[in-house]
Amino acid sequence: MIQEPVRHGDTPASEDQYDSVADCDVKVTVRDVKESEKELPHNESHAMLPGEQKPLQTKRYRRRFAVLAIFSLYSLVNAFQWIQYSIITNIFMQFYGVTSVIIDGLSVVYMVAYIPLIFPATWLLDRKGLRVTALLGAGLNCAGAWLKCASAGPGLFWVTMSAQVVCSVAQVFILGLPSRIASVWFGPKEVSTACATAVLGNQLGVAIGFLLPPVLVPNTPEDKEQMGHNISIMFYGTAAVSTLLFILTIFVIQDRPPLPPSKAQAVLPTGLAEDYSYKQSIINLFRSKPFILLLLSYGIMTGSFYSVSTLLNQMIIFYYEGEELNAGRIGLTLVVAGMVGSILCGLWLDHTKTYKMTTLSVYVLSFLGMLVFTFTLDLGHLLLIFFTGGALGFFMTGYLPIGFEFAVEITYPESEGTSSGLLNAFAQLFGIIFTLIQGKLTTDYTPLAGNIFLCAWIFLGIILTALIKSELKRHDVNMGNGKCQAVPTECPMEKTSNGLSRETTL
Secondary structure, X not given: OXXXXXOXXXXXXXXXXXXXXXXXXXXXXXXXXXXXXXXXXXXXHOOOOOOOOOOOOOOOOOHHHHHHXXXXXXXXHHHHHHHOOHHHHHHHHHHXXXXXXXXXXXXXXXXXXXXXXXXXXXXXXXXXXXXXXXXXXXXXXXXXXXXXXXXXXXXXXXXXXXXXXHHHHHHHOOOXXXXXXXHHHOOOOOHHHHHHHHHHHHHHHHHHHHHHHHHHOOOOOOOHHHHHHHHHHHHHHHHHHHHHHHHHHHHHOOOOOOOOOOHHHHOOEOOOOOOOOHHHHHHHHHOOHHHHHHHHHHHHHHHHHHHHHHHHHXXXXXXXXXXXXXXXXXXXHHHHHHHHHHHHHHHHHHHHOOHXXXXXXXXXXXXXXXXXXXXXXXXXXXXXXXXXXXXHHHHHHHHHXXXXXXXXXXXXXXXXXXXXXXXXXXXXXXXXXXXXXXXXXXXXXXXXXXXXXXXXXXXXXXXXXXXXXXXOHHHHHHOOOOOXXXXXXXXXXXXXXXXXXXXOOO
């Protein structure tokens, strides 16, 4: 509480006290209109909070690297469990005695589960925080992995499908977290790289999912008992790693650090306002034309990646019979190249903040990569497919963290989890549609027809991306260009606050 107004004749405090808020126009608002509690003069209110004698502080903690690492690893395992069936589709078809469409369903279920569950998942992230959401993701991932261990028998397809459903629910509590972790734990000059690293964990899981299953489960159609033994080894190994990561999640991941890492986080309350409306937050996002355009373009690009990943084995086997192992290696090349692209794009964004230019450039290059991959797939040279697949993956997968970070910039200060969740929901929706249609075209005609279908949609995505108006709201606050306002931490409108909030009417 301010006990006495500061008169204009008083000597101003030292400038050293104001370092953390020097670039931010701050106005102190006092609720009780009393003679002893009047608004501070501009030179004092520019730096000091009501009832406090020290300025806002920001700090980056070493723990942020552990939080990022643990999240990336259990996200890796979840992505591995998504693709482990698709890359050896023909083997699981023989083992369970089902069609390729049924095995494709083990991948599609990840996408189907995400769409209805993303809204309660992002609501939970806003209400309960990062830690509870992370524990749910890691815990369900572990439970699904152990349930798969009971499905290593020819007549137990329904068990493996049930386990995959559990893993798909876990994914809902995983995919929307990279931008939240990057924003609340990392500074403004490393936030895009951190987000790219978090996304990279998921992509590394896809890469390992392309590499390990063909090695661990070789095609032995004459010996189903041996096939079941090999599948069991893969399932038990996954379950053991998932359990270790769940335990580490319990001890390592927290909601946020004691002090915020950036001004953009400092001007936001650490708790929800009592009048906060999740529904209104969703409405605000859907009223943003740039965000709607990004939703559609992100869904097209990421849905195309999901479709290519799911059907890669079938495309390769169509032209190169008996090359299951090389199909996995091509998938590995595609994703590893994409991981390199993700990190490079994250570093580039942290250095330049050119979000729209980078997004549009990567989109165009992904389109060109898809064209080259499409028209070289049937030339009979596997080495060429490794190269074209790598080029496609570099740009297509490199786009994923760019989309997350661009969304956070144009929708700030709305929740990162909500914007990321909606992006992923559209990605899953387009992924389902593209996988089903491309799979049908590949089966009835050739992989060429399915790939041309994707090329047409990616070209549409380029047009949508070009129409996005780039307004970097979070970056403006970090640079001191945005307006913010100090509010008392005991203000009844909000729970615990970092001390500052964006300018609103109180």
